[in-house]
Amino acid sequence: MLADVGHIIVVDDDTTLRQMVIKYLEEHNVPSKAASTRAELHRHLEGAQPSLIILDLQLGKDDGLDMLREIRAQSDVPVIITTGHRPDEIDRIVGLELGADDYIIKPFSLRELLARVRAVLRRQEMGRAARARDPERGGYRFNGWKLERRGRRLLDEKNEQVPLSKGEYALLLAFLEAPQRPLTREHLLQATRVHEDIFDRSIDVQVLRLRRKLETDPSAPRIIQTERGVGYVFTLPVEPF
Secondary structure (H helix, E strand, O other), X not given: OOOOOOOEEEEOOOHHHHHHXXXXXXXXXXOEEEEOOHHHHHHHHOOOOOOEEEEEOEEOOEEHHHHHHHHHHHXXXXXXXXXXXXXXXXXXXXXXXXXXXXXXXXXXXXXXXXXXXXXXXHHHHHHHHHHHOOOOOOEEEEOOEEEEOOOOEEEOOOOOEEOOOHHHHHHHHHHHHOOOOOEEHHHHHHHHOOOOOOOOOHHHHHHHHXXXXXXXXXXXXXXXXXXXXXXXXXXXOOEEO
C-alpha cells in the first residue's frame, strides 16, 4: 500500500479517454485532475504539486515533448508519457531522454496504466526514503543479491563478493535506482560519467560484462533485458536498505 498518493494530472485532448482514465483511477483511490492543453496544465501546476503526471505526446497544437521539457525545467514530478504505435517510437525515446519515468502505448488497458502509475509512485517513494539516508550507507537488495554503497561491494546469493569495476558499479547503481523502468543508453552513459568521449555502443559492452556477473545465462538474460529501440531495463524488483 502506498503512502499518501496526493493527486495526479491526466493530460490528454481526447475527452472520452481522459474522462475514462480519471474515473478508473479515482475508483482505485488515485485522486486525479484533468487537463487538455498546456494552459490547463500550467494552471494546475500553479497549485499543489501533483504526485505524477500522465502526459499524452500528441495534443493537437500543443507539443507534448515541449511540455515535458517545461515540466522538467521546474520540477522532478514523475511523468508517464502516452504515445501511439510504432511511428511514435522516436518520440518515446526522446521522451525518456528528457526525463519521463515510463511510457505506455495506446491503446492501453486501464489496468496496465494503473499498475504503471503505482509502480512509478512506489519507486518515487522508495527513492525519497533512500535519499533521506546517508548516501554512502545502505544499498539495494534484489533476488538474493545485495549491493552495498559503502565499500561498493556486490554480494551474491551465497553472500560472496563479486568484484566490480568502477564502471560496472556505476552502471549497476543506475539500474538499481530505477528498477523495472526502461533506461536509454544516453541516461546510462551519463550515469557512468563516460559519455563525453565514448561512442554509445560502449554501454552495450558494459552491460554485457555486468550480465556475465549477474545472469545464470548471459546469452538469454532475465535480469538486464534489452528494450528494443530504447536501451535496457532492470527487470527485478529492488529493495533499498
